[in-house]
Amino acid sequence: MKRIILIITVISAAIMELIDTSIVNVALNYMSGNLGATLEDISWVVTAYGIANVIIIPMTSFLVNNLGRRNYYIGSIILFTFCSFMCGNSTNLWELVMFRFLQGIGGGALLSVSAMVVYECFPKEKQNIASALFGIGVFIGPTIGPTLGGFITDNFSWRWIFYINIPLGILAAILCFKLLPESPTRQKVKKIxxxxxxxxxxxxxxxxxxxxxxxxxxxxxxxxxxxxxxxxxxxxxxxxxxxxxxxxxVVKLSVLKHPSLSISAILTFITGIGMFTSIYLTPVLAQRFLGFNPAQAGLLLLPGSIIAVFALIITGKALQKGVPPALVVLLGFCCFIYFNWSMAQVNLDVSFATISINLIFRALGMALLTVPLASLAVSSLKPEDMPQGTAINNMMRQLGGSFGISIINTYIARRVALHRTDLISNLTPDNRSVMDRLQAYTSVFQSKGSGLPEAQQKAIALMEKIVVKQSFFLSYIDAYMVIGLAFIFVLPLLLFFLKRNKNKKIVIVSADH
Incomplete structure (x- = not known):
């Protein structure tokens, strides 16, 4: 029973950390007005947390060995919880940014060390089940973050986005103090x-x-x-x-000499791109262009999330029965490729059901990739190197998300200008359908009391808004295609694992043993 409580506790802590990577996104407008900051400056609330996470995650093995896993993990929970309280109490932007950074430092352990603890709670022959259980948290956290943040902000205050962590953090710290053992593979380094x-x-x-x-x-x-x-x-x-x-x-980069880890890290990097950009693009597409409200945008993700939970468990059991991890990864990549290809085909008349079905394939892709990629990453490492390998692999997922969103934002900005030029080139007096639509808009404005010159100006302005909207929409569609191509581009790397599987069965081992 103690083992079950510990597993639930550390997975819940990991979910809490991952939720906080995206929960503030929907509340930035409210924070901006309340703290008297611009929208550009308030985005540092998101940036600071991400920077802290990526800095601390690769240092996990070093910190666990020198501070002790028990001390480091419980201390990180306390830091995360305290900074959550201070974030909620912040009275200006830069105070909030500072405590968000410190919150991210504490949150780094809640992801990496939680994975180690979950693996340790299962015998070697059931490591895939451990991966599946932890994968549920990895998948659910970023997915429900925006929905939960929107609900809290709409019904309470943006400050409760942070306050909600306090009771959960206190409970997790108490339970870990009573139940969490020290790492059996701790090797303290004398020279830092x-x-x-x-x-x-x-x-x-x-x-x-x-x-x-x-x-x-x-x-x-x-x-x-x-x-x-x-x-x-x-x-x-x-x-x-x-x-x-x-x-x-401080970070044992020599572990990357193992092809299994280096190739898995690349695949995990691409997975991070797909995971985070899809969560970024789809809600924006639904709300900005399709007229969905925040609640509807959140519900789009719900069917896929439910199905993914079961898919993760099934994946773990399939791997335990001897299904090659590389084949599961291949299937997961195919699901992501299909999701991005399907989203690249939608138009402004696309239905709620169509997008929701597309997102089910995205969810299945995540479910199929989470467990086997973590297993492949550490499959050839020595027991003492596995925590470092796991930390590097986790860092690559986070970096993939940062790279992906940055590249996609730049790509969309470039494509908007290109699509606008293409669309405007067709708006000529020779184009009968364009002139008919312009005349129809003019007539509508005249019927509402505008004179002819004013009605014509309003009609032209409306046409411009339509062109801009269509340009952005087409750019978002293009972005899905680019992400899909990234998945296709790295598919040949799977040949390494497929060939290796013919000669030697990959043994799934603990990330901490």
Whole structure:
């Protein structure tokens, strides 16, 4: 019974951390007005959390070994909970941003260490079930975050987005204090790689800031984006060189010499792109172009979420019975490719049901990828290297999301200009259908009391709005196609695992053993 309570506790903590990556997105307008900040500045509330997460996740193994898993995990829960309270009590933007960053530092352990604990609670022959259970949290968190955030903001206050973590955090800390054992593979490092830590913080922090703020700041037209880009490149190059050459690195990058981990990391990176960009694009598409309200946009994801929970469990059992993980990954990639291809075919008359069905394939893709990719990543690592391999794999998922959203935002901005030019080129006096529509709009405005010149100006302005809307819509559709192509592009990497499976059965092992 204690084992079951511990599993539920750490999975709930992971879900809480992942929900907080997206729960604030729908409340940014409210925060902006309440704190007297611009919409551009308030986006730092999202950026700060993401930067902290990506910095701390690759350091998980180092922190667990030096602080002890029990101390590090419980301390992280307390930090996350305290900062949630302080975020809710913030009286200005930069106070909120600071505590969101610290909240993200605490949240990093709730993802990586939770996975280790869940794996440890199951014997080796049932590791796929452990992966499936933890995968439920990985999938559910980012999916329900925007819906939950919208409900809380509409019915209470944006501050309750943070306050809701407090009772959950306190309960999790108490239960872990009573039930969580120390890691049996802890290897304390006597000499701490402080320079490596500093280079990692500067490199990843700068990179994340550039990715998340680049499009808003018009990329290299802004001086601080140029500075941070240079800082990111130099710091990460020095960091990689140092971690590969010193005896006790803060991040053991040498584990990437194992092809199973390096290839899985690339596949996980692409999965992160698909996972986070789909959650970003689809609600915006539904609300901005199809007229759905926030509640309807949230309900679009519900059928797929329910089906994915069962699919995750089935996937774990299938892998346990000997189904090759690479085949499951291939099927998951096919589901993602189909989802993006289907979304690239929709028009402004698409129904709620059609999008919801498309999202079921997206959910199935996530369910099929979560378990086997985690297993493949650590399949050839030594027991002492598995926590580091798991942390690197988790970091690649988060980086994939950051890269994906940044690239997609830039791509959409470029495509909008192109589509607008194409559409306007057809709006000529020779185009009979265009002139008929312009005349119809003019007549409508005249019937409402406008004179002919004013009615014609309003009709032209309306046509311009329609062109802009259609340009954005077509750009979003193009974005789905690009994401689908990214999945197709990396498919050949699966040949490594398929060939390997013919010669040697991949044994699924714990991420902490």
């Amino acid at each position: 790689d402080w320079l490596g830590i500093i280079l990692l913080i500067i490199g990843i922090g700068s990179l994340q800031t550039v990715l998340e703020r680049g499009e808003t700041e018009d990329w290299f037209a802004t001086r601080y984006i140029i500075f941070l880009t240079v800082a990111a490149v130099l710091s990460l190059v020095l960091f990689v060189h140092r971690e590969l050459t010193i005896p006790h690195p």
